[in-house]
Every structure is written in structure tokens, then in C-alpha cells.
Amino acid sequence: xxxxTQTPKFQVLKTGQSMTLQCAQDMNHEYMSWYRQDPGMGLxxxxxxxxxxxxDQGEVPNGYNVSRSTTEDFPLRLLSAxxxxxSVYFCASSYSSPGLGIDTQYFGPGTRLTVL
Amino acid sequence: xxxxxxxxxxxxxxxxxxxxxxxxxxxxxTDYIHWYRQLPSQGPEYVIHGLTSNVNNRMASLAIAExxxxxxxxxxxxxxxxxxxxxxxxxxxDMRFGAGTRLTVKP
Numbered sequence: 001x002x003x004x005t006q007t008p009k010f011q012v013l014k015t016g017q018s019m020t021l022q023c024a025q026d027m028n029h030e031y032m033s034w035y036r037q038d039p040g041m042g043l044x045x046x047x048x049x050x051x052x053x054x055x056d057q058g059e060v061p062n063g064y065n066v067s068r069s070t071t072e073d074f075p076l077r078l079l080s081a082x083x084x085x086x087s088v089y090f091c092a093s094s095y096s097s098p099g100l101g102i103d104t105q106y107f108g109p110g111t112r113l114t115v116l
Numbered sequence: 117x118x119x120x121x122x123x124x125x126x127x128x129x130x131x132x133x134x135x136x137x138x139x140x141x142x143x144x145x146t147d148y149i150h151w152y153r154q155l156p157s158q159g160p161e162y163v164i165h166g167l168t169s170n171v172n173n174r175m176a177s178l179a180i181a182e183x184x185x186x187x188x189x190x191x192x193x194x195x196x197x198x199x200x201x202x203x204x205x206x207x208x209x210d211m212r213f214g215a216g217t218r219l220t221v222k223p
Contacts, residue, residue: 033210042203043160043213059212090159099207101148101167107159
């Protein structure tokens with residue numbers, strides 16, 4: 001198993017540009033989520049999905065869109081990048097909602113995004 | 117989800133036990149206590165979780181207070197590889213990470 005994969009590893013954008021961060025998992029996990037981590041800070045939940053076709057907002061959803069058309073993929077879209085979105089983005093997956101205590105979350109290696 | 121309070125940083129000597137505390141005084145009856153850690157330049161990884169009883173696994177032990185308002189993650193013999201940020205999360209749904217405790221292990 002490749003686990004949770006994220007592409008690209010690094011990205012530099014100019015203010016106003018759009019892009020999609022890719023996340024894929026090959027563990028047949030229903031639950032997937034996106035976090036951002038600013039320098040020296042903890043992770044903040046952006047969006048999550050409990051299964052294909054179902055998404056919901058986390059703590060900091062503004063400026064980001066998600067969709068979940070397949071179990072494997074959960075892309076994160078930045079419609080109009082802003083310098084405040086400079087951060088490291090982590091994708092995670094688990095069989096069910098990780099807070100339920102049934103199983104654990106697996107995290108990808110992260111995408112480091114800089115918006116100029 | 118209950119708010120958690122952890123010390124910003126802790127230090128330990130290699131080969132010695134480490135006790136990482138977490139306060140969660142507003143925990144609800146259905147919230148699990150989860151611990152994750154984040155090694156430098158990596159995504160977080162699962163350490164341990166529990167509900168009411170103490171838990172042990174190959175990585176660590178979790179001691180939960182009887183009133184569940186606090187818990188302690190115990191690393192029995194710290195190694196240099198255990199240097200990381202440790203996050204305590206109380207949740208029964210999605211996971212929300214705080215700032216965590218940065219553990220430094222001295223040789």
C-alpha cells in the first residue's frame with residue numbers, strides 16, 4: 001500500500017491564482033480530511049468527508065473548496081490564492097471518523113504552499 | 117470536542133521515562149482521548165487513544181484520571197527518535213489539533 005499520497009510536494013503561487021492540491025489513498029478509507037499547519041502552530045481542520053459525495057466544513061473552510069467523487073481521491077481547491085494561505089497542507093484518511101475511537105488517522109507527507 | 121491544555125515544551129534525557137500531561141476539564145462522556153505526534157518535517161502519526169481505562173501499546177502508555185479531566189502520555193524509555201510535537205485531542209467526531217507539546221530528548 002502507498003498509504004496517503006499528496007501532490008505536489010512544493011508549490012509557489014501568485015496572489016489570485018488558483019490551484020488544486022491532490023490527495024489519494026489506497027486503503028479504501030471512507031473518511032478523509034484536509035488540515036493546514038502554519039509555522040510553529042498546530043494543525044487546523046479545513047474540510048472533511050465521511051464518504052464519496054459527502055463533504056463538510058471544518059474550522060477554517062473559507063477560501064477552499066472540496067469535492068469527493070471517489071473513495072480514493074479528495075482534492076482541495078484554492079480558487080483565488082492569498083498570502084494568508086501560505087502554509088503546509090496535510091491530507092489524512094481513516095476507515096471511519098477518527099474521533100470515534102475505532103481506528104486511527106493516517107496522514108500524508110504534506111504539500112508546502114507559498115503564495116506571493 | 118473538549119478544549120485541551122498542554123505545556124508548550126518539555127525536555128527529557130535519553131533512556132529515561134517521559135510523562136506528557138494533558139488537561140481536558142470539559143471532556144464529555146463520549147469523547148475519546150487521542151494522542152498523535154509529529155516528527156520534524158512529517159505529517160502527524162497515531163500514538164495511542166483511550167476512553168476511560170488506561171491503555172498500553174508498543175509505543176506508549178496512556179494514563180487517564182478517574183474523573184477523565186486529565187490524562188498523561190507515558191513514553192517508558194525516551195529515544196532521540198521520540199523528539200516530536202505531541203498532540204492531545206479529545207473528540208468523538210472530527211479531530212482538531214491544538215499547539216501540542218514539543219518534546220526535546222537530550223543524549
